[in-house]
Amino acid sequence: MKKQIIVFDTTLRDGEQSPGASLQRNEKLEIAQQLAKLGVDAIEAGFPIASPDDLEAVKLISKKIKGPAICGLARSLKADIDAAYKAVKPANRPRIHVFLATSKIHMQYKLKKAEEEILKQAVEAVKYAKRYISDIEFSPEDASRTEPNFLFNVIEKVIDAGATTVNIPDTVGYSIPEEFGRLIYNITRRVPNINKAVISVHCHNDLGLAVANSLAAVKNGAGQVECTINGIGERAGNASLEEIVMGMDTRKDFFDKKTHIKTRHIYETSRMVSRLTGINVQPNKAIVGSNAFAHEAGIHQDGILKRRTTYEIMKPSDVGFGETKLVLGKHSGRHALSARLKKLGYNLKENELKKAFERFKQLADKKKNVYDEDLSAIVEDQMVSVPELYRLEYLHIEGGTQSEPKATVKLRVKTKSVEATASGDGPVDACYKAVDKITGLRGKLLDYSIRSITSGKDAIGEASIKLTVKGRVVTGRGTSTDVIEASVKAYLNAMNKITSSGSSKLKQCL
Numbered sequence: 076m077k078k079q080i081i082v083f084d085t086t087l088r089d090g091e092q093s094p095g096a097s098l099q100r101n102e103k104l105e106i107a108q109q110l111a112k113l114g115v116d117a118i119e120a121g122f123p124i125a126s127p128d129d130l131e132a133v134k135l136i137s138k139k140i141k142g143p144a145i146c147g148l149a150r151s152l153k154a155d156i157d158a159a160y161k162a163v164k165p166a167n168r169p170r171i172h173v174f175l176a177t178s179k180i181h182m183q184y185k186l187k188k189a190e191e192e193i194l195k196q197a198v199e200a201v202k203y204a205k206r207y208i209s210d211i212e213f214s215p216e217d218a219s220r221t222e223p224n225f226l227f228n229v230i231e232k233v234i235d236a237g238a239t240t241v242n243i244p245d246t247v248g249y250s251i252p253e254e255f256g257r258l259i260y261n262i263t264r265r266v267p268n269i270n271k272a273v274i275s276v277h278c279h280n281d282l283g284l285a286v287a288n289s290l291a292a293v294k295n296g297a298g299q300v301e302c303t304i305n306g307i308g309e310r311a312g313n314a315s316l317e318e319i320v321m322g323m324d325t326r327k328d329f330f331d332k333k334t335h336i337k338t339r340h341i342y343e344t345s346r347m348v349s350r351l352t353g354i355n356v357q358p359n360k361a362i363v364g365s366n367a368f369a370h371e372a373g374i375h376q377d378g379i380l381k382r383r384t385t386y387e388i389m390k391p392s393d394v395g396f397g398e399t400k401l402v403l404g405k406h407s408g409r410h411a412l413s414a415r416l417k418k419l420g421y422n423l424k425e426n427e428l429k430k431a432f433e434r435f436k437q438l439a440d441k442k443k444n445v446y447d448e449d450l451s452a453i454v455e456d457q458m459v460s461v462p463e464l465y466r467l468e469y470l471h472i473e474g475g476t477q478s479e480p481k482a483t484v485k486l487r488v489k490t491k492s493v494e495a496t497a498s499g500d501g502p503v504d505a506c507y508k509a510v511d512k513i514t515g516l517r518g519k520l521l522d523y524s525i526r527s528i529t530s531g532k533d534a535i536g537e538a539s540i541k542l543t544v545k546g547r548v549v550t551g552r553g554t555s556t557d558v559i560e561a562s563v564k565a566y567l568n569a570m571n572k573i574t575s576s577g578s579s580k581l582k583q584c585l
């Protein structure tokens with residue numbers, strides 16, 4: 076019988092550690108709901124000691140999400156464990172994840188502690204957490220660079236202290252699959268009480284090997300994989316959930332393992348995480364990239380037409396990937412729109428559908444063919460999960476190759492309309508300066524990109540930006556058939572995140 080592999084998702088904790096990915100509380104809840112729908116077994120919802128906001132977000136998820144275990148991260152310190160417990164206490168299946176570094180380099184330079192002190196601290200932390208709840212995970216941080224005999228000893232002692240999962244992190248993405256697989260195998264052989272705990276793995280992608288290392292570990296006895304949607308996370312990211320799951324699913328013959336993941340929800344989950352974190356998915360990303368199922372070469376297209384399996388090892392529909400079909404035009408009605416949106420996984424309330432239909436009609440007037448991706452863009456654009464203090468009402472640009480661009484922007488701010496004009500290095504810069512005049516905030520752009528959602532001159536453009544405002548990094552996203560409008564919407568989305576999180580006050584004059 077196939078062995079069940081536990082899927083532990085850390086998008087909301089390690090994934091949120093991606094530069095600029097900071098999520099609001101309600102956005103975290105939205106992602107947690109989607110992860111539960113996807114079928115993950117455990118959600119690491121945050122690091123509660125890190126900030127009161129993080130603690131509250133984990134608590135909210137613990138209260139609302141039934142099904143997966145909800146986990147809070149803690150260093151091996153009482154205050155951290157107390158905070159983690161406070162946050163996960165309302166969950167049906169609470170888990171505390173305690174960690175402490177065990178590699179020589181971390182012990183010597185970061186913690187300035189000897190092996191015996193580390194061992195003692197790890198055991199005490201697990202015992203302390205165990206007084207609260209039974210489901211305790213322990214991670215010897217930087218395990219893959221830890222002296223193996225010391226690692227085996229730590230694992231044995233934390234299991235004796237009550238750890239039910241021992242997680243082996245490749246913290247800096249240093250391992251090579253064969254070597255990491257061997258480490259897991261050696262743990263199964265050299266730790267006498269290992270059958271009392273689940274072996275988990277947590278791989279980072281610094282050498283692009285996070286998924287390969289995780290799968291090598293599964294092949295050698297790991298029972299849990301830690302991963303994130305789209306592989307987001309610290310530096311080069313974490314092992315990607317969709318790649319690990321589809322690897323095991325597509326190569327059942329090799330792995331002989333199964334998971335609870337409902338793979339048809341993968342694509343919509345990927346889109347949601349990308350939209351809410353502001354981190355784009357690269358087009359050639361395995362499983363969820365926009366080119367993942369595109370066949371360009373004539374020989375390939377010919378092969379696919381003769382028999383799909385000549386060049387496709389997975390069905391796009393198995394991961395919920397749309398087929399970029401021509402779906403609707405300007406004569407399509409509300410019922411057709413609603414039916415198509417349901418098929419794409421959006422169950423809108425009556426008022427949301429009304430709004431989506433209005434935008435669909437506006438789009439269909441500008442654009443002859445409306446594709447699934449266009450519809451997703453419309454719906455996701457209106458699903459703004461931050462309160463919209465600033466909303467674009469009007470935009471006018473003057474300029475050309477010989478004159479400095481000038482922008483007039485009118486925003487709805489609460490109940491008032493406020494207008495400002497500014498010049499800039501380009502039309503987008505001029506618009507942003509005009510917006511700054513209205514908000515009284517000053518955004519410094521770190522990253523700016525535009526991509527077209529479908530092909531053709533009339534395609535919807537999606538602007539993604541990252542900026543700093545008052546020392547905080549924030550992302551924003553906006554869509555429109557006009558790229559300047561999409562850019563302004565992205566900027567306002569970022570400003571709305573800043574204002575809704577309380578880091579700015581409304582300008583005095585408003």
Ligand code: KIV
Nearest residue numbers: 174214216217244246
């Ligand atoms: O990468 C790492 O080592 C971690 C631990 C906290 C598990 O994220």
Ligand code: ZN
Nearest residue numbers: 089246277279
């Ligand atoms: Zn990590």
